[in-house]
Amino acid sequence: MSDQDPRPLPTAPAPPSPTPEPAVSETPPRRRWYQYLGPAIFALFCIELGVLLVLAPWIDLYERNVYQFIPLDWQRFFLSHHFRGGLSALGFLNFIIALNELIDLVRPPARKP
Numbered sequence: 001m002s003d004q005d006p007r008p009l010p011t012a013p014a015p016p017s018p019t020p021e022p023a024v025s026e027t028p029p030r031r032r033w034y035q036y037l038g039p040a041i042f043a044l045f046c047i048e049l050g051v052l053l054v055l056a057p058w059i060d061l062y063e064r065n066v067y068q069f070i071p072l073d074w075q076r077f078f079l080s081h082h083f084r085g086g087l088s089a090l091g092f093l094n095f096i097i098a099l100n101e102l103i104d105l106v107r108p109p110a111r112k113p
Helices: 034-060 060-069 072-078 081-106
Strands: none
Touching: 034 060, 034 081, 060 072
């Protein structure tokens, strides 16, 4: 008679098998024409709005429109150089946004992980 235990011995779980790495192509995918169209139109819009905001507060037409549509209490504020400079600063901010969009158009698309 042998003194063996009828219960099976515990075994360590098998290590997980390594998952195969997905094949990564060396060339990034190319953009289609319609993927360029939206950012290009947005950049053009930002440039036009920037030109308007930079130049419009400093021309005579701006002063005539302010006198025509704004109550007398607010005219001094809207005709001040500080407010006009703020509008011009917003125009320069639009130029920066347009430049960022154009840089993103030129930059190759990133690969997805």
